[in-house]
Amino acid sequence: MKPLQNKRGEVPIASAIAIVLFAMVIAMALYIAYVYAQTTAVRNAMNKGLSNLAVTISEDTYAALRESDFEAYAEKLTGSSAYRRELEDKYRQDVLGAVELDSDKYRIDNIRLDFEVNGKKITYTCTCDVVFYAAVFGNTVPAAANSLSVSGAHTAKYGR
Numbered sequence: 001m002k003p004l005q006n007k008r009g010e011v012p013i014a015s016a017i018a019i020v021l022f023a024m025v026i027a028m029a030l031y032i033a034y035v036y037a038q039t040t041a042v043r044n045a046m047n048k049g050l051s052n053l054a055v056t057i058s059e060d061t062y063a064a065l066r067e068s069d070f071e072a073y074a075e076k077l078t079g080s081s082a083y084r085r086e087l088e089d090k091y092r093q094d095v096l097g098a099v100e101l102d103s104d105k106y107r108i109d110n111i112r113l114d115f116e117v118n119g120k121k122i123t124y125t126c127t128c129d130v131v132f133y134a135a136v137f138g139n140t141v142p143a144a145a146n147s148l149s150v151s152g153a154h155t156a157k158y159g160r
Contacts, residue, residue: 035132035144038106042099046126046150049094053087053113054152057122061156065120070156074117088113091126104140106132120156125149 057077064073076083092111095101101108111128127149134143 031134031143035146038132039130039146039148042106042108042128042130043148043150045095045098046128046148048098049091050124050126050150050152052094053091053124053126054154056087056090057124058154061122061154065156070120074122077115077122078117084113084115095128104133106130121153122156123151123153125151 060073061070064070077087078084088111091113095108095111099108107130109129109131112126114125114127116123116125127147130146130148131142132144132146133140
């Protein structure tokens with residue numbers, strides 16, 4: 001048996017470059033999958049908050065219709081009022097209960113609620129911006145930005 005000799009193997013430059021490019025493509029694919037998964041988690045949290053908000057609005061709509069004061073309620077909902085700010089704060093707390101609003105991986109900004117009333121149909125749309133970060137050479141830089149939007153609606157069925 002011949003003793004092992006310390007001989008260096010030769011790797012062509014093209015092979016080394018191909019290996020580095022392959023690793024970069026795999027890393028990018030994993031990052032895109034991560035962004036997609038986090039975006040889905042944020043959208044699910046927004047939908048959960050929207051469901052809780054819909055229950056509150058539905059109860060308040062029923063009370064307004066019972067008191068024959070739906071137009072005043074619609075104005076309170078679509079205009080700038082303390083009630084609307086209360087709903088927006090409740091929505092933010094519901095979203096915050098499901099996902100972090102700010103972490104070292106992403107940040108959720110500009111959570112907005114928009115309400116529209118057509119007859120007895122109330123439509124609510126929730127939007128936000130999510131900025132994802134990546135660590136590049138020890139620095140954290142914004143890597144991807146997504147704008148998310150979820151909406152829901154209900155029609156007041158009872159009352160005058």
